[in-house]
Amino acid sequence: MHKYIITIPSLLLHALHRSLIMKPNSQPLKHRSSHDTEREFGGTLGAICIPIFLPLTVLFLTSVSRSPEASVLQWPPPLPSADQLWDPLAPVLLLGWIALHALLYVLPLGKVSEGLVLRDGTRLKYPINGFHGLCISGVLLMLLVGLGAPLGYLFELLLPLAVCAIAVSFLFSVYLYIRSFWVPSHGLALGGNTGNPLYDFFIGRELNPRIGNFDLKYFCELRPGLIGWVVINLGMLMKEVELRGSPSLAMILVNSFQLLYVADALWNEEAVLTTMDIVHDGFGFMLVFGDLAWVPFTYGLQAAFLVVHPQALSSLGAATIIALNGIGYYIFRKSNSQKNQFRRDPSHPSVARLETIATATGKRLLVSGWWGLVRHPNYLGDLLMALAWSLPCGFSHLLPYFYVIYFTVLLIHREDRDERQCRAKYGLAWDTYCRRVPYRIFPYIY
Ligand code: NDP
Numbered sequence: 001m002h003k004y005i006i007t008i009p010s011l012l013l014h015a016l017h018r019s020l021i022m023k024p025n026s027q028p029l030k031h032r033s034s035h036d037t038e039r040e041f042g043g044t045l046g047a048i049c050i051p052i053f054l055p056l057t058v059l060f061l062t063s064v065s066r067s068p069e070a071s072v073l074q075w076p077p078p079l080p081s082a083d084q085l086w087d088p089l090a091p092v093l094l095l096g097w098i099a100l101h102a103l104l105y106v107l108p109l110g111k112v113s114e115g116l117v118l119r120d121g122t123r124l125k126y127p128i129n130g131f132h133g134l135c136i137s138g139v140l141l142m143l144l145v146g147l148g149a150p151l152g153y154l155f156e157l158l159l160p161l162a163v164c165a166i167a168v169s170f171l172f173s174v175y176l177y178i179r180s181f182w183v184p185s186h187g188l189a190l191g192g193n194t195g196n197p198l199y200d201f202f203i204g205r206e207l208n209p210r211i212g213n214f215d216l217k218y219f220c221e222l223r224p225g226l227i228g229w230v231v232i233n234l235g236m237l238m239k240e241v242e243l244r245g246s247p248s249l250a251m252i253l254v255n256s257f258q259l260l261y262v263a264d265a266l267w268n269e270e271a272v273l274t275t276m277d278i279v280h281d282g283f284g285f286m287l288v289f290g291d292l293a294w295v296p297f298t299y300g301l302q303a304a305f306l307v308v309h310p311q312a313l314s315s316l317g318a319a320t321i322i323a324l325n326g327i328g329y330y331i332f333r334k335s336n337s338q339k340n341q342f343r344r345d346p347s348h349p350s351v352a353r354l355e356t357i358a359t360a361t362g363k364r365l366l367v368s369g370w371w372g373l374v375r376h377p378n379y380l381g382d383l384l385m386a387l388a389w390s391l392p393c394g395f396s397h398l399l400p401y402f403y404v405i406y407f408t409v410l411l412i413h414r415e416d417r418d419e420r421q422c423r424a425k426y427g428l429a430w431d432t433y434c435r436r437v438p439y440r441i442f443p444y445i446y
Contacts, residue, residue: 039199040191041286047202051285055166058297059085061402062162065304066155070397080159090160094168097231100140101223104133106214115273120186124208126215126273130222130266137227141234152242154235155307158297161232165225165293172292173201173285176216180205180282189282204282217283220291221272222265229296230259236303243307249318250311250392254302257325257389264333271340302393302400311394318392325388332381335370339378342366357436359429367436374439375419379411383441415440 041050063080064072110129117123145151154161177200180188189207192200209216233255237247247255272278281287313321342351346364355368370377386404393400419440423430440446 039194039196040203044196044199047196047199051170051202051289054289054294055169058162058166058293059159061301061399062158062297062304065301065399066158066308068308070305070309070399072399072402084159085163087157087160090157090164093157094161094164097228098168098224100137101133101227102214102219104136105129105219105223107132113270113273116279118186118208124210124215125213126218128270130269131263133223134227134263134266137231141231145238150238150242151235152239154232155239155304158232158304162293162297165297166289169285169289169292173288176209176283176288177201177205179209183209189280191280192282192284200282200284202285204284204287207282209283217287218272218278220283220288221277222269225291225293225296226262226265229300230255230262232296233258233300233303236300236307239307240310244310248306248310249313251303251306253313253318253321253325253392254300254306254389257385258300258303260325260329261385264329268336271336298406299403301402302389305393305397305400309393309397311392313392321388321391324391325385328381328384328386328388330381331370332378332385335377335381338370339366357429357432359426361425363426365426365429365433367433372437374441374443375434375437376411376415376441379415379441380443383408383411411441412446 041047059080060077061072063078063084064070064074067078069078105127107129109132110127112125113128114123114125141151177197180200183206187207188205189203192203192205192207194200237251237255240247240251277287338351338354341348342354346352346356351366351369354366355372356364357367358364366372374380383404386407390401390404419430426433
């Protein structure tokens with residue numbers, strides 16, 4: 001895995017981070033011409049390689065996480081046999097799961113919010129009921145478990161489910177690409193309309209594909225895949241119960257930490273309406289695959305690993321890891337909320353007294369509070385949590401550290417990209433900010 005991740009060219013990292021979750025307040029790129037030839041992610045070559053390389057990575061990591069060796073450096077890699085890849089139950093469960101969440105999406109629960117203003121001056125409405133979806137599907141699952149449903153069988157189904165999620169991502173992206181030719185031209189994403197079918201299929205042509213009021217992109221962002229991730233984790237916990245009589249402390253920690261992260265994303269669902277994914281990107285393979293296959297099958301590798309490689313965790317070790325996750329979450333949540341609040345209403349009492357510097361755009365930059373500590377305190381918090389998710393798995397294998405390694409590379413790359421965008425936006429004011437707050441993510445280190 002080391003080899004895979006560290007040699008991933010920057011275009012892959014770029015593609016991955018754009019397709020992931022939890023990006024409140026990302027800014028839309030500057031408007032471009034409506035038939036744009038500017039290409040991201042390595043252009044056509046990237047559009048061909050990424051849809052091959054990333055699904056294989058998902059299958060490889062899923063397969064290795066369940067193997068006794070759990071070695072990502074083994075060569076040749078352990079290849080799953082055909083019957084390990086397919087189970088007729090997998091498509092039924094996957095499609096049933098997506099259908100359940102589609103139903104929960106349309107239920108009149110929670111409030112309705114408006115997105116940012118579109119190019120034609122209108123604003124779309126979005127139901128803010130993802131957290132309801134998490135709770136209701138959680139209760140339904142508990143009922144099923146209470147009735148004796150063997151949730152631990154998800155362990156055996158992991159690979160077939162990943163295969164189906166990848167297949168669904170491809171088929172769904174083909175559908176999205178074809179239907180995009182029937183939408184009015186103002187409904188296309190700037191940048192997704194180059195005329196090159198491979199690239200447009202990959203990057204996404206249509207900005208807000210909807211069936212009636214049902215927004216396909218918004219639905220996929222935080223629901224079936226993200227909630228699916230914690231359900232898979234729960235399945236691994238139940239498998240452990242089947243094998244050993246009770247869940248281990250390590251498994252409980254991994255499940256709880258990641259559930260907290262997902263619940264937080266859904267609780268703050270409204271913030272997704274201002275992200276680059278919703279505001280700028282078309283809905284194509286890049287986002288579909290990230291939402292439906294990459295997140296649920298690679299973010300929770302630790303739980304699958306723990307089923308095969310139980311770890312004894314001392315009380316002191318557990319307390320230290322819990323404290324690390326708690327500190328990470330506190331920094332992540334407080335810093336994101338502080339900036340969101342400041343951007344929404346700089347006169348709000350919680351942010352009004354913070355020191356700021358003016359920029360030529362009229363927007364101000366925070367130079368005290370969390371954003372005076374480092375230039376990306378939210379990344380710092382996120383990375384501390386990522387580390388806390390891996391530590392319960394011990395130090396014998398690299399695989400459980402996949403997420404934290406991948407995420408560190410991704411966030412360093414993302415930070416670099418954001419710096420360049422901010423320097424272009426704010427010019428001298430940004431340089432002043434960098435002098436006042438010299439460290440990017442890790443105080444006194446980086
Ligand atoms: P950020 O929330 O870090 O936003 C960056 C923007 O914030 C800048 O472009 C700028 O935009 C504004 N900004 C920067 N510095 C200041 C300042 N000092 N004062 C005021 N505004 C400032 O964006 P991300 O979308 O990258 O990250 C959001 C969260 O999502 C993070 O916690 C991150 O860790 C997480 N994330 C998680 C992923 C996952 O897969 N789990 C993937 C990617 C991100 P402007 O000035 O125009 O408002």
